[in-house]
Amino acid sequence: MPVTEGLREDDPGCVLLGRALAGVDAEGLLLVHCGDLPGLRGRAVRLILDVREAVGARARTIRADDAGAIATLGPMRHAAVWPRAHLGKDFSFACLAIGARALGPDGVLWCCVRKSKGAESLADFMVALLGNVDTVGRDSGYRLLRSVRESVFDEAVAREAIELRHTIVDEALPGVILQSAPGVFSRRALDDGTRALLEHVAAWSVTTQVQPNAVIDLCAGLGPLGIWAARRFPEACVLAVESNVVAARLATDNAAGAGVGARLHVVLHDGLPATSPFAGVQLGGVDLALVNPPTHAAQDELLALLGGLRPWMAPGGSAFAVVSRPGVSTRGLEAAGASVSEHRVGGYSILHAVWPG
């Protein structure tokens, strides 16, 4: 997920929302996973999904996994939602439900959505929550939707959207049940790229008989790669790194549920940290790293993420990354000091990076 997605102030959707809310007292405004809107007076409250969104935020930020703070929000005068379509409709529904629930009497729920990205179903959902919706603006394919919290608010509809959870069971992860939620990568099923990577590394580990002591799961999401490694290598400690606050919390719970919570530590961080937060995985001592990097990351982001492996890898250590287009990732791993070979698996490239021994 590019952190700027849905958060760019010059995006026509944000401009429409900003125009509608320009001049309102931001003290009574909840920004539900959209960026800081231009032209506001005062300080809004803004929910953030990724730790990188807190950097430079003008609003007072609340993390999406802070259910206590979210439940006690309000009463707000306005709540604004800019759906991040790539995270799925259930996340947009949860955002609308959080916004509607936080409103006081006559408070207004705003949603700016591309017509082609499900404007109709989001409008229907606003009706289900608040009993009314109007289209009050249009620009560059966007619809600006507006509902008012009059006498109707369906708490049951809101709760169902906010508390929705998924479970993932996959034969590539025998005996593991992953808990998942709206707002995270591949929330309903194991990603095909993740499965391809797991199968490839499983076969490699049988052939080579490796027994790594220290493993990194970079861009861990719900934790499937790190959990697999902790189960496959019973002596290994795993450091899982993830910037999405909901995913990081789920990864921690999933590791505990899979019986490897003591050996798998999740760190909520933008890329690999400069120092180790976990005694079992130290800089310069990592034998194995597994990476399913963010698909839409900008080149420099991807290079920085993979470059971060350099100080962590042990001499002779291996990293495996699954990608659709190998160019930038290969360069990133080479720049991190490794020799890289590519293996085609289905529609994916599995990059195997080896650091000199």
Ligand SMILES: C[S@@+](CC[C@H](N)C(=O)[O-])C[C@H]1O[C@@H](n2cnc3c(N)ncnc32)[C@H](O)[C@@H]1O
């Ligand atoms: C393609 S998903 C892979 C998730 C998981 N490893 C899997 O296989 O299902 C990439 C993950 O990287 C995370 N991510 C993106 N940029 C990041 C960054 N700068 N630091 C840490 N995690 C990041 C995203 O939030 C997302 O969960």
